[in-house]
Amino acid sequence: MSINTHSVATKQCNGDKKYLLSGNIVPHQWYKRFCDEDGNPDLVSITNLADVLAWYRNGTSDQYGDNSPKFIGNSLCVSYDYFENKFGFRKDRVRRSFVRLEEQSVLKRTVKNIELAQGIRVNRIFITLDPEFFNSCFSDSRLDIRVGRDLSSNDFHVNSPMSPYSSNSTPSLHKCNHHISNKNKIKKDRSMIYASNKAQSESSFLEKNLILEEKNNNALALQNLFDTNNKLSSDNQSSFNQVKNQSICAKPRNLKDFYPLNATDCSQLQSLSGRDFSLNAMNEILSDMSKRLTDRLFNSRKGFLSYMSTALRYEMRDAVKTSNENFKIKANQSSEESRAEEIENYLTEIEYSAQVSPEWHLKKKLACVLEAAKAYNLLKAYISIAIEGDIAKIYLHKAVQLSQRELEQVLSQVKATHEKFENGEYNPIQKIEFIMQNVANKNKSSDKTKQNMQQLPNTLWGRVRSSLIGIYGEAIDTSWFSKLEATEDKKEKEINLKASSEFIKDWIERNYEQAIEQTAGAMGIRIRGFEC
Structure with missing residues (x-):
């Protein structure tokens, strides 16, 4: 081109x-x-x-x-x-x-x-x-x-x-042929437009008039400058006093009154403290200090800068590592920001997990496809998935609200990870069903539930396990809760749980620890510890 x-x-x-x-x-x-x-x-x-x-x-x-x-x-x-x-x-x-x-x-x-x-x-x-x-x-x-x-x-x-x-x-593509216009900023006598080249060359009348007008203008400008200087000299002292009074606070101010710092404050604090903290890092540190140190009062900005420079000089955070514009102190984050960070970290962990099973591939796809908050709620509530004929049943801890479009997205990802050939025939998945585990277990026969509860010992941990069976079912209890050994203090109503292996301990902590503590707490029982 x-x-x-x-x-x-x-x-x-x-x-x-x-x-x-x-x-x-x-x-x-x-x-x-x-x-x-x-x-x-x-x-x-x-x-x-x-x-x-x-x-x-x-x-x-x-x-x-x-x-x-x-x-x-x-x-x-x-x-x-x-x-x-x-x-x-x-x-x-x-x-x-x-x-x-x-x-x-x-x-x-x-x-x-x-x-x-x-x-x-x-x-x-x-x-x-x-x-x-x-x-x-x-x-x-x-x-x-x-x-x-x-x-x-x-x-x-x-x-x-x-x-x-x-x-x-x-x-x-667009060409960039835009030129900067160099307009003449000097005002010229409009009579120059109508003066012919011949008249300008034969007569000096116009030129003399322009020179005389320029001299008069210069004399007027000098007179105005002299008057202005006299006025400034008389007002100089009053202006200085006004600026001096502005640097002194009318009443003592605390740290939060000086937030946020500006670029000038940042430059002064870097010079006074000898630390190269960025403006964002200084404002984060100041915001954190203002919440903890509410009794620090200052009568002037100079006193505040002196105090802040000393604080930055002994600040334990590294100036280079905090120079990122995204640096935030957790104490300064709002509940919405903390929630967003928690969701992002969880989804990132899911997406880059080393697990390669079809179930984990489904989790990774859902973390990428769904909106962040919906993906977080669904994956947190997720227990397992079972394929029965052309129906995919997804078991959850709790209900999750999904729109029709989001349900279609989940179905498409289930198809991508769980459809397969069996006995030479391709078995497509037509729809999905979300099943709340506690609701499904409540539909079981009461006779079987009573029979399972009678088999458990009449202890604090036995009572907790009975309630957990009503929530998660007998299979989960047999696979995980029965593998825990309980040491009980009946007088204080406290239980200390011990897992038979590190794997079982990690799995129960990740998936069922909160449910165990809530179920026990509803009975007035406290889970004192969980070890291996």
């Missing part, structure tokens, strides 16, 4: 046959369209989206080995490892960026577990760009005046499976 330019540097580079380094093109409007919660450009999402768009424009290659993106139909098959290795972003940040882009209907994302040539199975994301968004990234040379008319059909090609997305006209 030829681009006309008058830049001397560009001409020199072209003469020396120099070329630009490789990289992706980011349309200007993206920096305003894709922003974070603070209104700043979401650079992680913009960078990842520009890379995906580049593959759609230019086609794929094998230069990144096993992590090289591949086109399957109209979808780009790629891994999070690819973006991590290429741009240095953490996998969780890459995943969140694509979730945000999907929420803006820019692309669609599907996570699938595929088998590689080595026989191992890995997760891959299938990204499909929205056709309208793809076409909006280019300009039509016949319609956009900013695109030159010297383009030929060979100037630009879209060598990818996205060719159906391109229009019949030749698409082109």
Whole structure:
């Protein structure tokens, strides 16, 4: 594509046959369209989206080995490892960026577990760009005046499976030929417009008038400057006193009154303390201190800065590790922020788990596909799944509210992980059922429940186990609760539990510890300890 330019540097580079380094093109409007919660450009999402768009424009290659993106139909098959290795972003940040882009209907994302040539199975994301968004990234040379008319059909090609997305006209990136207007800022006499060149050359009348007017203006300006200086000298002392009084507080202020710090405060505190804490880290530390040290009072900002510099000098946190703009002190987080962090950490742990069973593949898919809060609630309540004919029964600890669209998403993931061939026949899954374990157990015959309760010893732990059987059923009790040995203090109504192995202890702590404590607490019994 030829681009006309008058830049001397560009001409020199072209003469020396120099070329630009490789990289992706980011349309200007993206920096305003894709922003974070603070209104700043979401650079992680913009960078990842520009890379995906580049593959759609230019086609794929094998230069990144096993992590090289591949086109399957109209979808780009790629891994999070690819973006991590290429741009240095953490996998969780890459995943969140694509979730945000999907929420803006820019692309669609599907996570699938595929088998590689080595026989191992890995997760891959299938990204499909929205056709309208793809076409909006280019300009039509016949319609956009900013695109030159010297383009030929060979100037630009879209060598990818996205060719159906391109229009019949030749698409082109915008040229940046906008020049800065160098307007003359000096006001000229309007009579100059009407004075002919001949009159200006034969007569000096106009020139003399302009010089005289300029002298008069200069004399007036000098007089105004002299008067202004006299006024400033008389007001100087009063202004100084006013600024001095402003630096002294009308009444003592505490730490929270100085929050947040500004860039000037940050620079002064770095100089006074000798520590290179960032502005964000200083504000986090100040917010934490203001909640704990409510008795610190200051009569001036200078006194506050002196106190804060001493606190930063002996601060145990590392200035380099806290320089990240996302650094937060947990004590400063709101309940909503803590909840969001807990959900994100849990889903990340699920997604990058080393487990490879179909049940774990289902959990990983649900963590990626569903909205974060819904995925967290469903996976926390999840117990097990059983396939009976064409029905997938999912057992839960508690009820979870899902919309019709979310139910369809869960069904599609169950199909992807649990449909299989048996005896040469393919058994499709048609629907799913959510079964609350405590409700299912209540439907069991009362005679069988009474019989199981009579078999348990009449002890504190026996009573707790009887209630747990009513909630989880006899199978769970036989598999897990019966493996615990109880030491009881009947006088204090306390139980100390001991597991027969570390595996059993970890499993019960992860899945049933809270239910055991709540069931025992309802009977006035306290679980004192849990050991192996």
